[in-house]
Amino acid sequence: MNAEIIAVGSELLLGQIANTNAKYLSEQLSFLGINVFYHSVVGDNEDRLTNVLRQAAERSDLLLLTGGLGPTKDDLTKxxxxxxxxxxxxxxxxTEERILAFFKQRNRKMTENNRKQALVLEGAKIFPNDHGLACGMARETDGSMIVLLPGPPSELIPMAENYCFPYLKGMISDQSHIESRVLRFFDIGESQLADRIDDxxxxxxxxxxxxxxxxxxVTLRLTVKGKDKQRxxxxxDSVQKKILARLEDYFIGTGQQTLMEKLAERLMEHGKTISSAESLTGGLFAAELTAQPGASSIFPGGFVSYGDEWKHEQLHIPAELLREHGAVSHACAREMAVQAMMSAKADYGIGxxxxxGPEPLEGKAPGLVYIGVSSAGGTDSFEVRLAGSRATIRERTVKYGAYYLLHKIRKEIEKGG
Amino acid sequence: MNAEIIAVGSELLLGQIANTNAKYLSEQLSFLGINVFYHSVVGDNEDRLTNVLRQAAERSDLLLLTGGLGPTKDDLTKxxxxxxxxxxxxxxxxTEERILAFFKQRNRKMTENNRKQALVLEGAKIFPNDHGLACGMARETDGSMIVLLPGPPSELIPMAENYCFPYLKGMISDQSHIESRVLRFFDIGESQLADRIDDxxxxxxxxxxxxxxxxxxVTLRLTVKGKDKQRxxxxxDSVQKKILARLEDYFIGTGQQTLMEKLAERLMEHGKTISSAESLTGGLFAAELTAQPGASSIFPGGFVSYGDEWKHEQLHIPAELLREHGAVSHACAREMAVQAMMSAKADYGIGxxxxxGPEPLEGKAPGLVYIGVSSAGGTDSFEVRLAGSRATIRERTVKYGAYYLLHKIRKEIEKGG
Incomplete structure (x- = not known):
């Protein structure tokens, strides 16, 4: 099956956004064994879109169109x-009922152009939009197929994952199966990892x-093709085993589960709670942990102890500790973890x-980070040196926090330590 | 002059990278007054590239090709x-001398395929590559023009900026300029907005x-074309004025600045501080505010008051308030804002x-949100009803928070209220 992706939207031709939808769809289609031979972008213009479609239909069996399904006059894909x-x-x-309900819930009047988003090609398979109003669809035509998806990635990705790809999978006649599995690693560089499994x-x-x-x-994607699913x-399994024999220390799991999802899962599994005290990350750890549904059972609350005065007054970090060691120190990270844990009467604390960055602090360079992790079993602290932008340093710091907590949970609970 | 951009490279069709070159070139070309009507991506395949080129030459005067200028066998653009x-x-x-010098400097032998990178179309204008080996070029042909640029953005961008765009500028006979301006709106849907300015x-x-x-x-991009920049x-200005006469309440600014960047800027400008108390957003507001460099001057710290016990014990929300109104209430949001402000001795507080979601809370449906905003001038609270996933609801809530704060700052300081 040969596919091509056609994005409709003048914002792409004006360079306001990059065509990340084409990247996402291409990657996912390749996992389904579907070859993508062309991408095109065309503006919100009927004549030009017609010409692009006509040509695409001549050379490809599967046309995926993104964008132009919205309510305004320049949305003209359908x-x-x-x-x-x-x-x-x-x-x-x-779809019409969904749109009506959406406006009713918000006490807003539905305008006529909104109703347009419920228009579909007759005979099409409809893909619901769980994050917006315009539905997607797939329609067969003379042995080939045309798929229409919304432009915003926040709508397109879940629709593709939950409705479109499962539907396409069912349509593919090729009997060989493709299975793939992702192994995830942390705290090791790509080349270092590659070096260890070079052979x-x-x-x-x-x-x-x-x-x-x-x-x-670093992730390793293993992909196998063959007629027998079990085989x-x-x-x-066999390749995974060989790889993990060499890299187990850095292995954090399979699939798409993030470190934070795994941490939330472990805490829920063991019925444990955690509290946080955050300086450089400014609440990012708490925000990512509470992004997990059901987080209230594991996270009573936390502190964003950004300034030193706040650290002292709200979090009770001793003034002499801050004077002697500075806020950027092992000692402060440990005390933050302990105080967070005690204030919230939680099982774990993290600081x-x-x-x-971008400016140094206390004469220390951007990227120098201390993480404290505490439990009734004791308190550990770690120094990490990170490179990159302010955003990167903060994001990596949060990942390291989750990583160290997972290690501590494994050591103290799962291995019966 | 009508242009189209053709990217050559299988890595794009496999979804390994997004076509950011097309975004960059489109944006820059629009500043030169050149309309881009199509983007295409095609693999490293001679037949398919030939077909794409043939069609592009029929419909456009300026063809910009990116990629496929490297030394390996699958580089076949030229x-x-x-x-x-x-x-x-x-x-x-x-170019040949440059390549030779490069290898000599590194004590490496130049292989024959490296020499290929010095091959150019006869009669072409050559663009030197200051960050790589493959040169770029422009060649006129029957009144239209074909431009070849390298694929890696680190090579393409400086070459385009220093050599290609200046050359194109000189070639353009049409002296008209294109100016564009982005107006940003919040708290209004796209269709509702379009409805108000339908005429x-x-x-x-x-x-x-x-x-x-x-x-x-929702953004509105205004684009004007004309010979006189001032005109x-x-x-x-005139169109902007007409639009804002109808939509001023929702207008948050021009350009690319986010609501949170604008909030940080305003607070810094006025030398004001803010503290936060977050329940459903779990630290996301603090994390986004502290993502701004220099945040320590405006944000002493905040509370992630996730559970009710935490709200009471750490943030001093009265137990009877929680009993009477519930945590999901106007009263609680107001009290959270006030307590955050007072604890941190800040100028503003937000709750x-x-x-x-996904589960209801206190019998209330996902998407129901209360935001309290306080200052010495008084405390306001707002009810917002949002749709979408847990992540969307949290992100939108944070945006609404920044939006209400900006309104309060404008009312109290900027309009001298």
């Missing part, structure tokens, strides 16, 4: 496709092993202090 | 263009008015409470 392929547009009742990377064919570094983590999984 | 247009490839002496959108031609919704904001700006 209208153009409908004219070109001679298919009627009809109102999808479920495995050299010898790879099926499964393939693809390393990728991103956001301070595929056995092959993945973050350091220099996020 | 070879394909040369065949299609019947132009010879010759070695460019200066302006209908009548638009120069300037054009393009609405775009993203992340809870262009006057036309933009966030509500239901992030």
């Amino acid at each position: 209208e153009t496709v409908s004219k070109l392929l001679g298919m009627k547009l009809i109102y999808d009742q479920q 495995l990377l050299e010898a790879q064919s099926n499964p393939t092993i693809a390393p990728l570094a991103s956001g301070g983590e 595929n999984n056995e092959m993945l 973050f202090t350091g220099v996020a | 070879e394909t263009v040369s065949k299609l247009l019947g132009m010879k490839l010759i070695y460019d002496q200066q 302006l959108l209908e009548a638009q031609s120069n300037p054009t008015i393009a609405p775009l919704a993203s992340g809870g904001e 262009n700006n006057e036309m933009l 966030f409470t509500g239901v992030a």
Whole structure:
């Protein structure tokens, strides 16, 4: 199956945004074994879109269009496709009800142009939009298929994942299965990791092993192709085992689960709670932990102890500790963790202090970070030296915090320490 | 002059990278008054590239190709263009010398495929590569022009800026300028906004008015084309004035500045401080505010008062208030704002409470949010009803918080209230 992706939207041609949808869809389609041979971008213009569609239909079996499904006059994807392929547009009742409910809930009046978002190609499979109003759809036509998805990535990605890809998977006639598995590692660089499994990377064919570094983590994607699903999984298991024999210390899990999701899961599993005191991260750890549904059972609350006065007055960090060691120190990170834990009567406490930059602090360079982790079993602290922008340093710091907590939980609870 | 951008590279079709070159070039070309009507991406494949080029030459005067100028076998942009247009490839002496010097300096032997990077279309204007080996070029052909640029952004951007754009500028016979301006709005939907300026959108031609919704904001991009820069700006001013006459309440500014950046800027400007107490947002407001460099001058610290016990014990929210009104209430949001402000001895306080979901809380549905905003001048609270995922609800809540604070600052300080 040969696909091409057509993005509709003048904002792309004006360079206001990059076509990240095409990147995302291409990557995901490749996992489904679908080849993407072209991307195109065209503006909100009927003639030009018609020409692009006509040509795409000649050379590809699967056309994925993104954008132009919104309520305004320049959203004309559906209208153009409908004219070109001679298919009627009809109102999808479920989508219409959703839109009505949306406006009712907000006490706002639904304008007529909003109703347009419920128009669909007759005979199409409808993809609900769980994060917006415009539904997506797939419509077969003369042995090929056209798929329409909304432009905003916050709507497109969940729709693609939950409705579109499962539907496409079912349509693919190729009987060989592709299975893939992602192994995630932390606290090790990509080249260092590759070096340790150099012979495995050299010898790879099926499964393939693809390393990728991103956001301070390194992932290995193992991909296997074969007719027998069970055999595929056995092959993945075998390679995973070989890899972990060398890299177990850095392994943080499989799949898409983040360090923070894993931390929340472990705390919930063991019925434990945690509180935080954050200086350089400014609340980012708490924000990411409470992003997990059900976080109230593991997180009573935390402190954003940004200034020194606040650290002293609200968090009770002794003034002489701050004078003697400075806020950017092992001692302060440990005390922050302990005070957070005690104030909140939590099982664990974590403290973050350091220099996020761009300016130095207490004569210390950006990237120097101390993390304290405490429990009834004792308090540890770690020094980490990070590079990058202020945002990168803060994000990495939070990941290291979750990583150290997971180690502590494993040591103290899971290994019966 | 109508342009199109053709990126050559299988890595784009595999979704390994996004086509940020097209975004960059489009934006820059629009500043030169060159309309970009299409982007295409095609793999390292001679037949498919030939077809894409043939079609592009039919519909555009200026073809910008990126990528495929490197030393390996799958770099075939120059070879394909040369065949299609019947132009010879010759070695460019200066580029050849550069490549030789590069290898000599590193004590490495230059392989034959490296020399390929000095091949250029006969008669082309050469663009030196100050950050890599492959040179770029522009070649006129039958009244239109083809431009070849390297794929890596670290090479493409400086080459475009220092050599390619100045060259194109000199070639453009049309002396008209394009100016554009982005107006940002919040707390109003795209369709509702479009509805209010329907007649302006209908009548638009120069300037054009393009609405775009993203992340809870709606932007209007005004774009004007004309020979006289000053006249262009006057036309933009005039349309902006007409739009704001109807939408001033929702207007948050021009350009790319986010609500949080604007809030930090205003607080710094006026030498004011703020503290936060966050329930459903779990630290996200503090994290985003402290993401701004220099935040320590405006943010002494804050509370992540997630659980009710924490709200009471650490933030001193009266137990009877929580019993009577519940945590998800106007009263609690106001008290959180006041307590945060007082504890931190700050000029402003903000409190966030509500239901992030997916589960209801206190019998209240996800998306119901209360925000309290306090200062010495008084305390206000707002009820907001949001839709979407847990993450969306939290992010929008933080934006609303910044939005209400900006209103309060404007009312109390900037308008001398």
